Amino acid sequence: MNKRGFTLVELIVAIVILGIILTGVYSFFFNQEKFLRKQRQWSELNVASRKASTYISKELRNIGYCDRTGSGGVVHAFGIINGTVSSIKYSHDIYGDTLGMVDHPKDTHSIIISGDTLYIDNDFALDNIVSLEFTYVDTTDDTVTNVSEVNADGGWVLPMGSYPVEHISYLLKLSSPLSQYRDTITYQGLATLRNKRP
Numbered sequence: 001m002n003k004r005g006f007t008l009v010e011l012i013v014a015i016v017i018l019g020i021i022l023t024g025v026y027s028f029f030f031n032q033e034k035f036l037r038k039q040r041q042w043s044e045l046n047v048a049s050r051k052a053s054t055y056i057s058k059e060l061r062n063i064g065y066c067d068r069t070g071s072g073g074v075v076h077a078f079g080i081i082n083g084t085v086s087s088i089k090y091s092h093d094i095y096g097d098t099l100g101m102v103d104h105p106k107d108t109h110s111i112i113i114s115g116d117t118l119y120i121d122n123d124f125a126l127d128n129i130v131s132l133e134f135t136y137v138d139t140t141d142d143t144v145t146n147v148s149e150v151n152a153d154g155g156w157v158l159p160m161g162s163y164p165v166e167h168i169s170y171l172l173k174l175s176s177p178l179s180q181y182r183d184t185i186t187y188q189g190l191a192t193l194r195n196k197r198p
Contacts (some may be wrong), residue, residue: 009190041177043183045128049174052118053187056111059120060168060191064149079109079158079193080165085133085146087112088168093149108152118172124194130173130184138163166193 006014020067062101074190078091089110109133112119118126136144140163147165172187 038080038176040117042183042185045174045177048126049172049185049187052120052173053189055120055125056170056172057189057191059090059109059111060088061091061171061187061193063165063168063193078137079149079156080147081108081150082166083134083136083168085135085145086131088134116175128175128176128177130175131171132173135169135171135173136165137167137169139166165193 012192079091081091083090088109088112089112091108110119113129113132116127116129117124118129119131136147138144142163144162144165149164150158151157169188169189169190172189174185174187176183
């Protein structure tokens with residue numbers, strides 16, 4: 001530096017150094033914002049998926065449940081209408097006028113995947129679903145597939161020599177809602193049905 005100020009070379013060097021420092025600061029803040037956005041998305045996905053997982057477990061435990069006594073003191077119970085690896089339709093007698101009958105729309109329930117969306121009782125529950133897999137275990141601890149214990153009216157249709165389902169486990173796998181991330185979350189659940197059907 002001379003008495004008249006900075007030289008042109010000194011100014012250019014200072015501007016280049018300042019540019020390098022500002023680029024580093026900008027990169028740091030940009031990466032932090034990107035990281036925080038990803039964490040916020042995962043947190044929201046975790047909350048929604050935990051709610052869905054908890055609800056699925058609760059619903060599966062109620063399959064076949066009936067807390068109402070029918071004529072002659074008999075407790076009627078329902079079960080799985082159609083259970084596959086990727087979906088389940090089932091009943092439990094909580095509503096309706098006739099004991100032991102599926103006579104109210106709220107007596108029949110379903111958990112299904114359509115595309116990448118989870119629907120519970122035909123209502124949107126969660127999206128970004130990669131897969132949902134159910135495993136059915138009967139009262140003899142055998143794994144069964146394509147379960148059908150009752151018909152849509154609540155009549156027992158389990159074939160002779162078959163046993164009712166006692167446990168249902170599920171595996172719920174979700175992907176990140178942000179397309180640039182390929183991370184997944186997996187939830188596992190196990191539900192023991194509340195009552196032993198006939």
